[in-house]
Amino acid sequence: MRSTEGWRASGPATALQRVVLKRRDPRPDDVAVRVDYCGVCHTDLHAVRTHAGDALLVPGHEFTGVVTEVGRDVTRFGVGDPVAVGNIVDSCGSCAMCQAGQENFCHQFPTLTYAGTDRHDGSTTQGGYSREYVVRDRFAYHLPAGLDPAASAPLLCAGITVWEPLHALGVGPGTRVAVAGLGGLGHLAVKLAVALGAKTSVISRSADKAADAHRLGADDLIVTTDLEQLAGARDRFDVVLDTISAPHDLGPYLRLVAMDGTLSQLGYLGPVTVQTMDLLAGRKKLSSSGSGGRRATAAMLAFCAEHGVAADIELLPSARAGEALDRLERGDVRYRFVLDLSDLS
Amino acid sequence: MRSTEGWRASGPATALQRVVLKRRDPRPDDVAVRVDYCGVCHTDLHAVRTHAGDALLVPGHEFTGVVTEVGRDVTRFGVGDPVAVGNIVDSCGSCAMCQAGQENFCHQFPTLTYAGTDRHDGSTTQGGYSREYVVRDRFAYHLPAGLDPAASAPLLCAGITVWEPLHALGVGPGTRVAVAGLGGLGHLAVKLAVALGAKTSVISRSADKAADAHRLGADDLIVTTDLEQLAGARDRFDVVLDTISAPHDLGPYLRLVAMDGTLSQLGYLGPVTVQTMDLLAGRKKLSSSGSGGRRATAAMLAFCAEHGVAADIELLPSARAGEALDRLERGDVRYRFVLDLSDLS
Numbered sequence: 001m002r003s004t005e006g007w008r009a010s011g012p013a014t015a016l017q018r019v020v021l022k023r024r025d026p027r028p029d030d031v032a033v034r035v036d037y038c039g040v041c042h043t044d045l046h047a048v049r050t051h052a053g054d055a056l057l058v059p060g061h062e063f064t065g066v067v068t069e070v071g072r073d074v075t076r077f078g079v080g081d082p083v084a085v086g087n088i089v090d091s092c093g094s095c096a097m098c099q100a101g102q103e104n105f106c107h108q109f110p111t112l113t114y115a116g117t118d119r120h121d122g123s124t125t126q127g128g129y130s131r132e133y134v135v136r137d138r139f140a141y142h143l144p145a146g147l148d149p150a151a152s153a154p155l156l157c158a159g160i161t162v163w164e165p166l167h168a169l170g171v172g173p174g175t176r177v178a179v180a181g182l183g184g185l186g187h188l189a190v191k192l193a194v195a196l197g198a199k200t201s202v203i204s205r206s207a208d209k210a211a212d213a214h215r216l217g218a219d220d221l222i223v224t225t226d227l228e229q230l231a232g233a234r235d236r237f238d239v240v241l242d243t244i245s246a247p248h249d250l251g252p253y254l255r256l257v258a259m260d261g262t263l264s265q266l267g268y269l270g271p272v273t274v275q276t277m278d279l280l281a282g283r284k285k286l287s288s289s290g291s292g293g294r295r296a297t298a299a300m301l302a303f304c305a306e307h308g309v310a311a312d313i314e315l316l317p318s319a320r321a322g323e324a325l326d327r328l329e330r331g332d333v334r335y336r337f338v339l340d341l342s343d344l345s
Numbered sequence: 346m347r348s349t350e351g352w353r354a355s356g357p358a359t360a361l362q363r364v365v366l367k368r369r370d371p372r373p374d375d376v377a378v379r380v381d382y383c384g385v386c387h388t389d390l391h392a393v394r395t396h397a398g399d400a401l402l403v404p405g406h407e408f409t410g411v412v413t414e415v416g417r418d419v420t421r422f423g424v425g426d427p428v429a430v431g432n433i434v435d436s437c438g439s440c441a442m443c444q445a446g447q448e449n450f451c452h453q454f455p456t457l458t459y460a461g462t463d464r465h466d467g468s469t470t471q472g473g474y475s476r477e478y479v480v481r482d483r484f485a486y487h488l489p490a491g492l493d494p495a496a497s498a499p500l501l502c503a504g505i506t507v508w509e510p511l512h513a514l515g516v517g518p519g520t521r522v523a524v525a526g527l528g529g530l531g532h533l534a535v536k537l538a539v540a541l542g543a544k545t546s547v548i549s550r551s552a553d554k555a556a557d558a559h560r561l562g563a564d565d566l567i568v569t570t571d572l573e574q575l576a577g578a579r580d581r582f583d584v585v586l587d588t589i590s591a592p593h594d595l596g597p598y599l600r601l602v603a604m605d606g607t608l609s610q611l612g613y614l615g616p617v618t619v620q621t622m623d624l625l626a627g628r629k630k631l632s633s634s635g636s637g638g639r640r641a642t643a644a645m646l647a648f649c650a651e652h653g654v655a656a657d658i659e660l661l662p663s664a665r666a667g668e669a670l671d672r673l674e675r676g677d678v679r680y681r682f683v684l685d686l687s688d689l690s
Contacts, residue, residue, distance in 0.1 A: 097580070280614070283509065
């Protein structure tokens with residue numbers, strides 16, 4: 001075992017404690033990564049807010065860094081390689097989903113980057129709010145040249161989560177896409193949809209997002225409190241990506257979907273209720289997505305490097321993780337906090 | 346105005362009263378139809394069971410018969426033509442959905458065959474449990490030669506409701522389709538899926554449907570109470586058509602859908618709750634459908650004539666409509682009641 005430093009939650013408070021963490025010595029197929037930058041995801045906030053306090057919980061599942069050591073069987077990476085890690089660090093490898101390259105849907109459930117259970121030693125995984133992470137090499141990704149390591153950290157969770165439905169739903173030139181909610185996921189969804197050539201709109205409660213929507217490349221902003229504008233956009237979009245993280249009525253968003261189009265609900269992962277009539281009237285579809293497989297993650301990173309897509313971030317020293325969580329909770333971020341881990345050793 | 350006889354509900358009891366009904370004299374674009382056969386739909390049961398009793402309610406929205414009179418502008422039909430009418434008898438004709446041939450999704454709402462409001466005189470429409478119906482010619486369909494008039498009556502609601510998603514989801518040779526619920530909709534869904542060349546399974550609570558499933562052309566039966574069999578069918582179907590009419594948990598059916606596949610919920614039209622995780626894990630989609638536009642209805646009838654598809658029916662004199670509703674309520678029908686209206690004048 002080896003030691004590193006990290007930030008742990010002790011109960012539901014967002015004030016995190018600096019702690020010394022144990023990491024396993026690299027197995028033959030592991031790489032050790034010096035974590036440089038880790039994004040702050042809504043999942044982190046949820047994990048902290050629902051944490052009982054006894055168990056060790058170090059959040060963080062979208063990070064970039066540099067390989068510092070490789071296991072003896074590792075051939076894909078060498079020391080010094082810039083890498084990225086997302087919210088999955090292992091899977092069974094043998095089920096139909098893993099075989100299809102969709103490790104995120106592993107029938108035996110993928111191992112999560114934190115609060116997961118290691119498939120070999122049964123330990124609880126601890127996340128990227130720490131200076132070092134040891135990960136199976138299959139679940140580390142080369143960070144393409146040209147991508148800023150800090151701004152690209154959020155691609156590994158927020159980015160892949162919106163990339164997957166854009167890709168699965170065949171979004172490309174001419175597709176009419178709307179993105180509901182302009183936060184961490186939403187602003188990346190806009191950038192990716194625009195880069196894919198889609199005609200892209202933003203749906204938001206507040207008109208003050210208009211300037212940002214245009215800056216991100218969107219054609220227009222639909223304000224949900226403007227009922228006339230909402231009615232005018234009925235049946236207009238082939239794909240609506242709903243990135244709103246709080247529970248909400250899907251009806252108004254389904255009504256914006258064109259015939260045979262899809263509402264992909266990405267931001268809120270609890271139970272959702274829909275009126276069958278809202279699906280029926282226009283043969284609309286409701287879908288969801290989360291994370292992505294290894295192949296899609298690598299493809300997404302290559303696409304982002306080619307098109308200059310990364311997150312709009314506010315970079316904070318990792319000691320200010322609690323402040324980032326607090327501000328994320330009240331929606332005070334444009335559009336993703338990233339922690340700089342260089343204040344840990 | 347002219348007179349005919351029909352069967353009205355007076356409150357939520359299924360015992361219907363024989364009454365004399367007024368029908369309008371044909372307008373220039375109307376045809377008058379002698380109703381010979383009318384299917385008994387779950388919607389009829391629901392309408393009767395929720396009927397307050399004061400207003401006139403004559404159910405019935407899937408019927409076949411013969412044209413007896415045509416309005417002066419009608420060119421598509423002549424007296425003596427065999428015709429069929431479904432659950433929509435008018436629409437605005439000018440909205441985007443009507444222009445696209447999807448009158449069933451008319452933005453101003455289509456006029457329903459009964460309990461709808463006529464767009465011209467504001468009267469409440471009365472349905473096909475009667476000897477005559479007067480309908481705008483655009484919403485009558487030629488009944489193709491070779492289709493039995495009694496067994497094809499249910500095609501006009503049950504048939505088109507399952508045809509639409511099969512068509513919209515591109516079901517054809519090689520598609521893996523499962524039909525949940527083997528009732529009026531379900532048995533037609535199996536026949537149509539098989540005729541389209543799909544590899545078709547039936548999902549049912551009871552193993553005693555196995556013989557019928559095979560007779561209808563299905564490859565196998567999955568019994569939902571057999572948890573091992575259910576687990577073995579996980580992620581197996583490109584399309585699951587859920588024709589179960591009672592509220593139920595969609596989770597077990599979503600888990601049978603293959604990656605990027607669709608669960609089309611057709612039998613129950615109220616609010617439905619799904620766990621986002623059931624959609625997420627496999628990028629699955631939830632959709633619905635109901636009825637169809639004029640173009641699809643005509644295409645479905647032509648397909649059924651070509652492939653010899655019609656409903657398995659139990660034919661009853663219309664005086665026994667109440668008995669049919671009672672037995673439908675307890676699931677005692679294989680697979681659709683059709684009323685013979687020749688006992689009315």
